[in-house]
Amino acid sequence: MQSLSVTLGERAYPIHIGAGLLDDARLYAPHAGSATVAVVSNAVVARLYLERVTRALEQAGVARVATVLVDDGEQAKSWTGLDRVIDGLLAARCGRDSVVVALGGGVIGDLAGFAAAVYQRGIPFIQVPTTLLAQVDSSVGGKTAINHPRGKNMIGAFHQPLAVIADVATLDTLPDRELRAGIAEVIKHGFILDLQFVGWLEENMGRLLARDRATLEHAVRRSCELKAAVVADDERESGRRAILNFGHTFAHAIEAGAGYGEWLHGEAVAAGMVMAAELSVRSGTLRREEADRIRALIVRAGLPAAGPGLAPERYLDLMQVDKKAAGGQVRYVLLDGLGRAALHAGLETRLVRESIAAALR
Amino acid sequence: MQSLSVTLGERAYPIHIGAGLLDDARLYAPHAGSATVAVVSNAVVARLYLERVTRALEQAGVARVATVLVDDGEQAKSWTGLDRVIDGLLAARCGRDSVVVALGGGVIGDLAGFAAAVYQRGIPFIQVPTTLLAQVDSSVGGKTAINHPRGKNMIGAFHQPLAVIADVATLDTLPDRELRAGIAEVIKHGFILDLQFVGWLEENMGRLLARDRATLEHAVRRSCELKAAVVADDERESGRRAILNFGHTFAHAIEAGAGYGEWLHGEAVAAGMVMAAELSVRSGTLRREEADRIRALIVRAGLPAAGPGLAPERYLDLMQVDKKAAGGQVRYVLLDGLGRAALHAGLETRLVRESIAAALR
Numbered sequence: 001m002q003s004l005s006v007t008l009g010e011r012a013y014p015i016h017i018g019a020g021l022l023d024d025a026r027l028y029a030p031h032a033g034s035a036t037v038a039v040v041s042n043a044v045v046a047r048l049y050l051e052r053v054t055r056a057l058e059q060a061g062v063a064r065v066a067t068v069l070v071d072d073g074e075q076a077k078s079w080t081g082l083d084r085v086i087d088g089l090l091a092a093r094c095g096r097d098s099v100v101v102a103l104g105g106g107v108i109g110d111l112a113g114f115a116a117a118v119y120q121r122g123i124p125f126i127q128v129p130t131t132l133l134a135q136v137d138s139s140v141g142g143k144t145a146i147n148h149p150r151g152k153n154m155i156g157a158f159h160q161p162l163a164v165i166a167d168v169a170t171l172d173t174l175p176d177r178e179l180r181a182g183i184a185e186v187i188k189h190g191f192i193l194d195l196q197f198v199g200w201l202e203e204n205m206g207r208l209l210a211r212d213r214a215t216l217e218h219a220v221r222r223s224c225e226l227k228a229a230v231v232a233d234d235e236r237e238s239g240r241r242a243i244l245n246f247g248h249t250f251a252h253a254i255e256a257g258a259g260y261g262e263w264l265h266g267e268a269v270a271a272g273m274v275m276a277a278e279l280s281v282r283s284g285t286l287r288r289e290e291a292d293r294i295r296a297l298i299v300r301a302g303l304p305a306a307g308p309g310l311a312p313e314r315y316l317d318l319m320q321v322d323k324k325a326a327g328g329q330v331r332y333v334l335l336d337g338l339g340r341a342a343l344h345a346g347l348e349t350r351l352v353r354e355s356i357a358a359a360l361r
Numbered sequence: 362m363q364s365l366s367v368t369l370g371e372r373a374y375p376i377h378i379g380a381g382l383l384d385d386a387r388l389y390a391p392h393a394g395s396a397t398v399a400v401v402s403n404a405v406v407a408r409l410y411l412e413r414v415t416r417a418l419e420q421a422g423v424a425r426v427a428t429v430l431v432d433d434g435e436q437a438k439s440w441t442g443l444d445r446v447i448d449g450l451l452a453a454r455c456g457r458d459s460v461v462v463a464l465g466g467g468v469i470g471d472l473a474g475f476a477a478a479v480y481q482r483g484i485p486f487i488q489v490p491t492t493l494l495a496q497v498d499s500s501v502g503g504k505t506a507i508n509h510p511r512g513k514n515m516i517g518a519f520h521q522p523l524a525v526i527a528d529v530a531t532l533d534t535l536p537d538r539e540l541r542a543g544i545a546e547v548i549k550h551g552f553i554l555d556l557q558f559v560g561w562l563e564e565n566m567g568r569l570l571a572r573d574r575a576t577l578e579h580a581v582r583r584s585c586e587l588k589a590a591v592v593a594d595d596e597r598e599s600g601r602r603a604i605l606n607f608g609h610t611f612a613h614a615i616e617a618g619a620g621y622g623e624w625l626h627g628e629a630v631a632a633g634m635v636m637a638a639e640l641s642v643r644s645g646t647l648r649r650e651e652a653d654r655i656r657a658l659i660v661r662a663g664l665p666a667a668g669p670g671l672a673p674e675r676y677l678d679l680m681q682v683d684k685k686a687a688g689g690q691v692r693y694v695l696l697d698g699l700g701r702a703a704l705h706a707g708l709e710t711r712l713v714r715e716s717i718a719a720a721l722r
Contacts, residue, residue: 079440090511093681118479121506121517122597145482150451156482157518236483320454 002221006140006228008160008235015140015164015224019213022128022167023052025059031126031162032060036094039065040085040112041103042072045130048173053103053128066092070111074261077111077146085115099124099162105131105178106138106265110156113144117159127164131174132182132216133266135166136189136223141231141244147260152252158236166224168216176302181266183208183301186219188273189226191294192246195339197222198297205300243341246333247273250356253318254307263308270303271359278355280334283347290338305359312356316349363582367501367589369521369596376501376525376585380574383489383528384413386420392487392523393421397455400426401446401473402464403433406491409534414464414489427453431472435622438472438507438514446476460485460523466492466539467499467626471517474505478520488522491531493543493577494627497550497584500525502592502605508621513613519597527585529577537663542627544569544662547580549634550587552655553607556700558583559658566661604702607694608634611717614679615668624669631664632720639716641695644708651699666720673717677710 001018016027037057041050046069054065068088070076089098102112102125109127116125127139145156171179186208190198200222201208207215227244234241250272255263277294280286298305307315319330331345332352362379377388398418402411407430415426429449431437450459463473463486470488477486488500506517532540547569551559561583562569568576588605595602611633616624638655641647659666668676680691692706693713 079444083440086509086516087511090509090515114479118475118516118518120515121504121519143482148447148451150448154451154481155447155479157479158482 002217004221004225004228006160007232011142011160011235013161013163015166015228017135017166017168017217017220017224019169019217020167021165022049022170023056024165025056027163027165028057028060028062028126031099031124032057032062033097035062036064036066036092036098037062037101038068038089038092038094038098039101039103040068040070040088040115041108042070042076044072045104045108049103049130049170053101057101066094068092070108074107074147076107079146081111082115082146085112086119089115089119094119094123096120096123099126101126101128102139102161103128103130104134105129106134109134109139110144110153111146113142113159113161114146114156117144117157122159124162125159127161129164129166130170131178132171132220133178133185134182135168135171135220136182137185137227139164139166140224140227142235152255152260160235164224166220168213168220171211171216177264179209179211180302181264184266184270184273184298184303186223187297187301188246188269189223191273191335191338192243192333192341193226193230193339194222197226198293198339202297202300205297209302239343242331242343243333246335246341247276249319249330249332250275250307250315253315256318257310257314258308267304268307270298270301271305271307274298274305274359275307275355276333277335278358279332279347279352282351282355283334283344285344286335286337290335293338306361307356307359309361312353312360315356316353363578365582365586365589367521368593372503372521372596374522374524376527376589378496378527378529378578378581378585380530380578381528382526383410383531384417385526386417388524388526389418389421389423389487392460392485393418393423394458396423397425397427397453397459398423398462399429399450399453399455399459400462400464401429401431401449401476402469403431403437405433406465406469410464410491410531414462418462427455429453431469435468435508437468440507442472443476443507446473447480450476450480455480455484457481457484460487462487462489463500464489464491465495466490467495470495470500471505471514472507474503474520474522475507475517478505478518483520485523486520488525490525490527492535492539493532493581494539494546496527496529496532496581497543498546498588500527501585501588503596513616513621521596525585527581529574529581532572532577538625540570540572541663542625545627545631545634545659545664547584548658548662549607549630550584552634552696552699553604553694553702554587554591554700555583558587559654559700563658563661566658570663600704603692603704604694607696607702608637610680610691610693611636611668611676614676617679618671618675619669628665629668631659631662632666632668635659635666635720636668636716637694638696639719640693640708640712643712643716644695644705646705647696647698651696654699667722668717668720670722673714673721676717677714
């Protein structure tokens with residue numbers, strides 16, 4: 001097991017990474033107390049892991065473990081899904097000293113985390129991510145949210161977990177498509193922050209796709225480390241944290257334009273990163289051969305390097321309502337060289353349109 | 362104009378109290394910037410004040426003022442009401458640098474404040490309370506929430522405003538019943554914190570009910586001062602802040618039991634305080650003549666001193682799911698003498714049942 005810390009003062013918390021951590025009672029014990037714990041999950045994940053997690057919580061001294069199951073998939077991140085969780089917490093008579101455990105992928109983490117953020121004005125929660133995407137990205141940093149028909153993650157809160165327990169053994173059963181979607185965020189962390197990690201990924205992509213456990217563990221650990229440092233610097237995304245959104249302005253347009261759930265988030269991010277790399281080249285901050293390296297790694301990971309064939313104007317429309325639009329002006333995360341991201345505003349719409357057009361199916 | 366400050370470090374904010382402040386552009390100017398401002402209100406309040414507030418915001422330099430209207434009354438504090446506000450903010454293309462202005466009573470403040478708390482993971486807001494209850498209580502302290510069929514204020518956030526602008530001239534048009542409901546929270550602040558203020562209220566209740574402006578201004582100011590000190594001490598209600606809930610555990614049961622909207626919150630608090638005073642007497646912390654003084658002041662304010670005639674067991678049921686239940690055990694705010702409140706746990710259910718029964722219609 002490897003452990004690292006997200007240094008956020010009184011909201012600091014540990015991230016534990018390793019195989020078989022899911023039912024390690026010692027990791028739950030510091031947060032157990034005598035309170036009720038509500039495990040939020042979906043039927044697929046619950047069938048695989050709920051019993052083990054419940055047993056570990058009981059061993060850790062939790063008096064009562066309740067379960068709240070929500071629908072599988074992105075559509076759970078809705079008012080209906082949120083109400084289902086809140087209703088479950090109320091039915092279980094959870095109080096302010098109760099703890100929510102988010103057991104599942106990014107959807108469960110975002111939804112259960114947001115429910116915890118607003119239940120009785122906020123109760124604590126623990127992230128137990130069971131997908132690569134959740135382990136390397138969404139479970140770390142305290143962003144929680146649900147979607148609105150007008151835009152993804154439009155309703156949410158910053159709510160840091162008490163702990164993140166990333167059991168890489170859960171990745172054994174992950175569908176290939178979801179594994180690749182997670183790899184998209186792993187390589188993103190390299191692109192924006194760590195050229196050396198990009199090199200490591202180029203060397204180890206085969207082992208990563210083959211789910212070699214040590215390789216997975218290193219990929220998760222390095223991703224979490226890179227992300228945690230950015231989050232510690234700018235918890236509420238008033239500035240630098242926005243670099244984590246590299247490719248995401250485009251990705252949100254892809255997800256919304258294709259209809260939520262059609263594209264996995266990581267797939268949309270992959271194609272979005274190709275567009276953002278194109279934009280970086282056209283803006284003069286990235287060399288063409290660096291963008292080619294980005295595209296090549298995405299393709300090697302089996303990820304889409306082009307977005308759905310909507311009109312570029314439709315993309316631009318969808319991007320206007322994206323929440324990263326500040327004062328009506330969309331800011332873009334560009335690469336000032338591979339491994340070094342920065343925010344840019346005031347880009348010519350023409351360049352953005354061309355960059356989208358250059359990466360369509 | 363009188364101004365005081367809620368001292369909460371980087372979340373500190375001013376409360377301005379006076380007649381005619383509603384359209385004082387100077388009070389909005391520090392928070393205007395060049396952003397979009399969305400005024401959230403209802404049709405009744407908007408007819409009276411929206412134009413003036415909009416003009417003041419424009420004078421203060423706001424580039425674009427949007428309006429979002431919601432239904433009148435407690436039922437607006439629902440998923441539907443929240444979605445209406447969020448949808449309005451999205452339709453107005455509000456970004457992270459937009460500001461919400463909550464123009465109205467406690468319902469508007471709670472709803473618009475919560476919408477601001479979760480819109481794009483949190484944008485700032487300004488409270489412009491137009492009822493006495495909102496001016497002396499709900500607009501101060503950052504509590505925002507909506508209701509759930511299983512309990513009042515079950516879904517919410519702590520989200521401090523940028524400023525509170527309490528224009529006592531708006532109280533001129535307030536229906537009598539709502540004025541009295543506000544007075545319930547004013548006298549609560551005396552009961553729990555300030556014996557001298559109780560004396561002042563006993564002397565000045567006539568002038569208060571007659572809406573003498575100087576008397577109103579003092580009542581609002583002293584209430585805000587008392588509440589602000591408690592909030593500054595314990596922002597997220599991990600301890601002492603709970604004394605502000607004196608009478609509220611009973612009040613929430615009254616509101617839920619009678620059906621939301623039947624009783625005004627302040628009316629329920631009045632009857633709830635009589636029950637809590639009864640419980641204090643029966644627990645030996647308050648003298649009978651002090652409880653009589655509480656009851657007498659409530660009656661003089663024209664407020665109900667007894668709850669609806671439900672079975673006491675029904676009250677107890679409703680109180681179990683109240684959010685102040687910690688670990689399944691309901692804690693009560695009792696008076697350790699008039700003007701001095703404290704939290705008590707582990708009270709005998711028999712005493713609680715008797716106290717309810719002693720204050721039923």
